Amino acid sequence: MTRPSGGALSARKQPRQARAHLTVDAIFEATIQVLLSEGLSALTTTRVAARAGVSVGSLYQYFPQKQALLFALLQRHLEAVSDAVCATCAQCRAMPLDQMSDALVHAYLDAKTRDIAATRALYVVAAELDTDDLLGAVARRNHSAIRDLLLSAGDRRVHQPDAVAFALSATLAGTTRAVLARDATQGDLAALRAELPVLCRAYLVARSGPL
């Protein structure tokens, strides 16, 4: 979807033969495995290549830098979450504001907690990269989907929908991260699932009036 055009982090070249495609897939899979089992600090291009069963040279044929590998991984995850958010927004058009809020919270939390270990690993990965463009693109996509959703509410009118969509996005992403990024207990996660819907509902009601 969002493909950095000619940026330093884009893949050096696309695989054109079946053999090459296998190589790229193996590298991706190996990257996730190394990340999960050894951690980012031990993630070495040599180690990834070895795990993938290819030479370092092959890895650098498709990913001009170690960061390009991590960037691609992060991009895939962020776009999957964004897809979930946008799909929910499409489904909830014209519903009452409360239901929209609950559905959105649920969809976001679900997407982020589907594989908590991977999500945590990617929080760490993201800090190592220049993610301004990627995060900006994903944020814009989510923002407009959420704003349009809010404007379609069947029972209330949301004031300043841009500011509210912005704050809602920051709240979903921020609170989830604050809880998951540290070694959250099962109880912490349960508390988040219980409180975040209340928080978002209350905010949206405060920022809206009768139709």
Added chain:
Amino acid sequence: MTRPSGGALSARKQPRQARAHLTVDAIFEATIQVLLSEGLSALTTTRVAARAGVSVGSLYQYFPQKQALLFALLQRHLEAVSDAVCATCAQCRAMPLDQMSDALVHAYLDAKTRDIAATRALYVVAAELDTDDLLGAVARRNHSAIRDLLLSAGDRRVHQPDAVAFALSATLAGTTRAVLARDATQGDLAALRAELPVLCRAYLVARSGPL
């Protein structure tokens, strides 16, 4: 304040002579400068030592690993923010809930935006470290200060104060981070300052009842 007892990230030894104290101060100052001017990926123990005007060997005498240096920097920042939060909690005892909420939001945002470049740099730094213990200790301190504050509200009774303090902490830290971590415009920051008080007030009202 929170000192990892014998952990791998604690300083190897404390400076005992005036000369040594100067060395440590110079290393700290150099670390911040390199972080701000070159970024984390270019932060090298050799570079920090050179900037500080000492040899690498001296650096390793006080910080057994590069991470110990970064850990100390992060610790100082987090404790400064926590001090601001706790001081505000102490001052706002027995006030109306709305005023508490506003004061808390204001204090947190102020502490985090006093030096935005440094805050952003430390978000990146934190991801490189094993911060579970540090974040846990700071979170516990903030949590109990906020919970006690909420319980002292003069006009309303907060239900499930632990869950609410938890969610409030995650909201303050999370939304602020979500905005600052990406290259936030002046407008983004203004939106956060405008919406976060509304968000927190609305949530606290939803989670409380009359006395």
Added chain:
DNA sequence: ACCTGAACACCGTTCAAGT
């Protein structure tokens, strides 16, 4: 078109030698 792996510059960390 794709793959290999030795080679290069550089980094974190150590330690024998100094004051």
Added chain:
DNA sequence: ACCTGAACACCGTTCAAGT
């Protein structure tokens, strides 16, 4: 007690040579 800087193991990245 503190400082120095050469030395070591290892990492990211390249490139000449292969199929």
